[in-house]
Amino acid sequence: MKKWECVVCGWIYDEEAGAPEEGIPPGTRWEDVPDDFICPDCGVGKEDFEMVEI
Amino acid sequence: MSNSTAPIVIIGSGLAGYNLAKELRKLDAEQSLLMITGDDGRSYSKPMLSTGYGKGKTADELAMNTAAGMADQLNMTVRTNTRVTAIDVAAHTVSINDETVEYSKLVLAWGAEAVGPRIEGGAEDRVFSINDLEDYAAFRAVADGKKRVLIMGAGLIGCEFANDMTAGGFECEIVAPCDQTFPTLLPAPAASAVQAGLEGIGVKFHLGPLVSRIERDGEGVIATLDNGDTIQADVVVSAIGLRPRTQLAADAGIKVNHGIVADRLLQTSAEDVYTLGDCAEVEGRVLLYVLPLMASARALAKTLTGTPTEVSYGVMPVSVKTPACPVVVSPPPAGDAAGRWIVEQEGNDVQAEFRNEAGDLLGYALTGAKVANKVALNKELPAIMP
Structure with missing residues (x-):
């Protein structure tokens, strides 16, 4: 499981935790997150996330 | 006269300008685009x-990319330091x-400017x-290796910098002529929690006085309050405040108020002139945050490619980058908000809800651990501009 960070605001998507409040169940891999997903904090699209080691 | 063979011209290379260009390119690969920027045109995220x-x-x-890299990626011309x-x-x-x-359509995306202090x-x-x-590069060139930072202003930017610079090893003191942090954004108990959180990592506050004089003192300065x-x-x-840049628009006869006045199509009072981001006042709202800017970029890209699309602002809470005491705030609408704050507090964990009589x-x-409750509260909040 990996983590992905929004390069615009720093919000973290943790694959293990998912984003249940956005309708993404825990354990959802980033590649399986819908293409129209937007960052809940700043609204940028999926292309503006990058994988991070935390 | 409109010249449809002329490019769409975007003034400004911040998040507003580049995200608009990105959204435009998703809809139209061919449209001629010209960006003009007074900066070096590197793509970066201001909140960072x-x-x-x-x-x-x-x-x-x-910096995530150079101007040349962005020009190449988005098939556009970027004129830097211009x-x-x-x-007209x-x-x-x-x-x-x-x-x-010449332009066919013009987009004003030149942002907000820092209010300059008048200091003797x-x-x-x-x-x-x-x-x-x-600005950030210039500051780091001077500050790196030094120790003591005086921050003027206890708003969002002042508090974020104090937290970040403390993390970077600086000793930070904040001076601001107000009786709490985030004077326009947070109710007092939440503001006190952030202050306590920052004090807990070593930030010193001087709330109330104004810096009246700053003089050279060896390699540093001595400030008199x-x-x-x-x-x-x-x-x-x-970090005493930001104000939308409006002068060039006003000089051109475009209507301005606090920001450049725009309707929900993000059109200004001038034909074929649009605005978004920190310089824009959309139906009376100046919102200096990324979330409204991104919603605007998506809507405006559609409008500029032939599908007039009004921008909608949903629930748009602001996350403040103060890890010493995290904050999420969705300010009640200014002016017509009749209601009162209802506050629950355990130490620096504050939950303040602004509710009307009904x-x-x-x-x-x-603040603090209570930020986790934003999800539930967001569901209950009305959209800012549905």
Whole structure:
């Protein structure tokens, strides 16, 4: 499981935790997150996330 | 007269300008695009200027791409270090000194400027505003290796910088002529929690007095407050406020108020001239945050490619980057908000809900562990501009 960070605001998507409040169940891999997903904090699209080691 | 073969011209290379260009390119690969920017045109995220020290990133590392790289990626022309000097809305042209450039549509995305402090004492070159990547680079060039930072302003930017610079090893003191942090954004208990959180990592606050004089003192400065106190520091950061840039638009006869006045199509009072981001006032709202800017970029890209699309603002809480005491706030609407704050507090964990007499939630402020409750509260909040 990996983590992905929004390069615009720093919000973290943790694959293990998912984003249940956005309708993404825990354990959802980033590649399986819908293409129209937007960052809940700043609204940028999926292309503006990058994988991070935390 | 509109010239449909002329490019869409975007003035400004911040998040607003580049995200609009990205959204436009998703809809139209061919439309001629010209960006004109007074900066070096590097693509970066302004909110990340508040976390550079904590994440160990220099200005160069915060830059995500060069202007040339963005021009290539988005199949557009980017003119850097170039200032538009005038706009002729009737002729559909902008001037760059003696040069005239035609546009089919013009987008004003030049952002907000830092309010400059009026300070006597002759040490202006040691007082920095950090409002863009180049400002950040200039500040780091002077500040890195030093120790004591005086921050003027206890709002969002002042508190974020204090937290980040403390993480970077600086000793920070905040001076602001108000009786709490975030004077326009947070109710007092939430503001006190942030202050306590920052004090817990070593930030010192001087709330109430104004910095009246800053003088050189060896390599650093000595600041005199209007209560007579003095503070020694190596460098000063001014974070006393931002205001939308409007002058060039006003000079062109475009209607301005606090920001450049736009309707929900993001159109200004001038035909074929649009605006978005920190310089825009959309139906009376100036919102200096990324979320409204992104919603605007998506809507405006559609409008500019032939599908007029009004922008909608949903629930748009602001996350403040103060890890010492995290904050999420959705301010109640200004002016017509009749209601009161209902506050629950355990230490620095504050949940403040702004409700009207009928009990409807109109805004909230959460600090510390309570920020986790934003999800539930967001569901209860009305959209800002449905």
